[in-house]
Amino acid sequence: MRQVTSLQTALSPPGMVARVKISPAVEMDGLPEGNKLALRVYLVEDSDVMRQQLMMTLSEELSIDWVGFAETETEAREWFERNPAGWDIALVDLYLREGTGAGVLRHCRKRPEAQDVLVMTNHPTSSLLTHCRLLGANAVFDKSKELGDLIAYCIGRAYHSSAPKTQVFFQ
Template identity: 40%
Template sequence: MEVRVFLVEDLLRMRGLLDDMFASLGGIRVVAAATTEAEARLWLDENPGEWDVAVLDLVLEQGVGMNLIRHCKKVRPDGHVVVFSGFATPGVRKHCLELGADAVIDKAETASLIGLFDDLRKKVNAGP
């Protein structure tokens, strides 16, 4: 079984890099991507059961990824929310976790993101 990812990232190059990384890991598929907060909210509302993990950048073309954390948990309480941002300072990290994020990873810590997805993929494949 695949881990389905909803990606909220406004930089085309970063989306491409993440797509490549997920493809190389195997068992992970990006099901949709959004570049703005409004676009992400709309997709989440229309597809509540179509994702397992939301990967959110904090600084978007329009809007803020931080505002999406609670919305993700509202539409899919069992979904995982991962903030992947270049602004993951200790204060931002704490606030995101308080809002309901399952993990906050700085974009400089790609190995941590890979490890997190490796663990998620194993859990999904292990089944109930």
């Protein structure tokens, strides 16, 4: 039987950033097959090693249709212009070889509510988390410590019609 983690949301006051906690592992084998949807994920990451690791790890945990990837802000923005409805989740690294993930976030601000932009960083300071939230990120993950949380978010998104909106992780 496969074990995965699920999301448990702690609500915050209006206008404040919400905090997401991961609950202990729960069994999800009982869900009907119809609920196991493939997510269309676009990845913005300039490190080939990190990109391959993320793609392999997430693909092991759930059904993902990798619709593409970009290494720079310009490549990502051009792809989003050509494919406005072609993705469910965008995974965006903040620090890119050219441009920034913040520029990608700004570009995605007017996306439909059904699309999530998840930010990954190695430097999750509270001011950075707030900045990402203001730019429209649904969640922010520390690449070095919160890969399990990222997987849990994606599992929640795949098993439900939409994941909780505008939620950011705090340290």
